[in-house]
Amino acid sequence: MTSLSVVRSRAAPKTVIPGFGITFGLTLAWLSLIVLIPLAGLFLKTFELTWDQFIGVVLSTRVLNALKISFGLSLVAAAINTVFGFAVVWALTRYEFPGRRIFDAIVDIPFALPTAVAGIALTTLYAPNGWLGAPLQAIGIKVAYTPLGILIAMIFIGLPFVVRTVQPVLIDLETELEEAAASLGANRWQVITKVVVPTLIPALLTGFALAFARAVGEYGSIIFIAGNLPNVSEIAPLLIIIRLEEFHYADATAIAVVMLVASFILLFIINGLQRWSEKRSAAF
Template sequence: MKRGWKQFSVLPGFSISLGFTLLYLSILVLLPLSAVFLKTATMGWEAFWSTITDQRVLASYRLSFGAAFAAALINVVFGLLVAWVLVRYSFPGKRVIDGLVDLPFALPTAVAGIALTAIYSENGVVGHYLQTIGVKVAFTPLGVIVALTFIGLPFVVRTVQPVLEDVDRHVEEAAASLGATRWQTFRRVILPELYPALLTGFALALARALGEYGSVVFISGNMPMYTEITPLLIMSKLEQFDYAGATALAVVMLLASFVMLLFINIIQWRTGHRRTAKGG
């Protein structure tokens, strides 16, 4: 039977619903992004290229994308560990810890930045002890990674947690009864089930870290060519009324983020396609 565009749904009015959806997305997403590109187009190619290839800007690219990628990888490892503990174990205070995972969602980013700076500065509770072993966090690129890890952890935990809850433990027991070690059971039984969720959590944490400003601006120290992130440069250009220059940097960040997320989505699609083919 030939399938058409319209399919059964408990909510009637396909055309009206689709129209409102497209209108909503156009107003909130397409129009602002179009304005960014249109404003950048007023610069001219030479001015645009000079703006986005400035040495100070290139240094901010390296820090922004490098720190965001490193923080997302860290969150994949420790986010999986946190989700595993919350799903597989029962202990006093579990609900409290489960609620604390969402704290970076609710906490204002400026408050998070001030708190992290106070903790990891040379006179801070943690930073004082790290300083004795030669590790400096605040006002270094390491501090940027710490801040991005803090704000990105909930994305991985909340993405992996429901998937882990649905993993059948009988499969793990069967693998153990067949002689598989714990590592083999995790790598060949559990990890393939969690891989799509981990990749999704990584993509969400990466996207969140690329656009983060409030929590980073305090702990980084904003030193040009060292701890200055691209969103800070965009804000600086806006304060100088250089709107075209700000949108030029925004376009670079937007296109780079789109390419990275598209690549991750392609990997997700290929993984899901292979699993479907094997299951079929």
Template sequence: MDSTSVAAPLPAAPHGRRGSARVLPGFGLALGYTLVYLSLIVLIPLSALLLKTFSMSWAQFWEAVTAPRVLASYRLTFGASLIAALVNAVFGLLVAWVLVRYRFPGKKFVDALVDLPFALPTAVAGIALSALLAGNGWIGQYLEPLGIKIAFTPAGVVVALIFIGLPFVVRTVQPVLEEAEKELEEAAMCLGATRLQTFMRVIMPTIAPALVTGFALAFARAIGEYGSVIFIAGNMPMISEITPLIIIGKLEQYDYAGATAVASVMLGISFLLLLVINGLQAWQRRRSGGLS
């Protein structure tokens, strides 16, 4: 073949197909698999929960979900989860910032340490926190003489929820910080912006959606946390008893309808709170897009 010859054209794609072949099946089949999987894993169990609740009369349902002991558990569960998620949003951002922006000895160890609550069994976490913060623990023995009691109080619940929720914020914000353009920060400082102005007007709009997502994940995880909390909470009715423990107690008493009623309230409140958080996140993204 001489040098002026051209390569033979590639065979044409089959009729009705354009571009490269799809790796995954078509939209219809993939959507069908997705809906079936979500139905089996999410929708059917939740539907069974609601159907079991409907077996109660309205008076029985209201009595089960508004008992003083149950209301006290709602306040502790949602209040402690909110406080823990807010604390994790602040310090999780700080940890992610240090891991992304600085180099120091032992950085990889600290980075791996963040994921420890993911891998650690929750019961082990609860026992470890109790051993540290109890009156005879390594830290508690110095705090209690000062009048600071953490273990077996609502404060202990908050500490446990902070421990298990921190990785959600760090691992959500960290990739966004790694991809952020440092040139924009340098340009803002060259134009006379202070460090606070640079952070609030340049960095914060970029990481805000990820930070809200991390907050939502930490909050959702804290609401349903059980293993790490029951060891350090003390589980005193009306004081340090969380709602998941109320549900477990009703199941042990074979009060399945009462357990599903309380669980339905938890499900409804959690869904509404996450809906609000996702709405705020979407609004922040639209606002950031409009400012850019």
């Protein structure tokens, strides 16, 4: 083989994936049709408003309160799901108990259950005369038609995202590491906090991001239990629907753009933390 051919082979190595150009082109075209073009249309529709009109829409009291409820409660719900989702995963992967497979299947119910059905079920359960709503009402805790009800609905629909993201990573985690830590004198809490959790941080952050994204965009399971009171329990997706029904399409797209940009920024931060934790774990 001549030196020229060696240089060419090094400069242009063959890919192990056949037809990369075709698959990459199809991928780019499909993502453009499904994601990029609709989002571009969303931004273009917003340009029908002047800058002052846009600011007036997104900074109105009703819109700001709806955004605070949607994003604030979504973050809280995702954090709660991350903590308790880890506990659920730990029980399902580290212990054998009767009905474990049944409980494992129950986790997927929010995936398969229609959102309207979930909303009706939660409202019936937590209504003032419901099975759980009545005793809670007796001690002064009102769930249905309050932000607390919205939070519970977000937790309900977000839990499977954390569990199914963390579960395979915990299953693949070598138990020898835990045994080695225990043999060196670490107690159960130290094993979890010093060995298990640092390894699972990237998966936990991914589950947090997925649960947050689902909660922010959730509509069907929330509107029934929320009560939809303006400035009290009205979520941003519902306000977008209301503006569309009023034929204020530009106002609706303005709210949607704010939600899109805010979600993208938060997810970008979470993905950055995830990559940082992965590099930190690899360094150790």
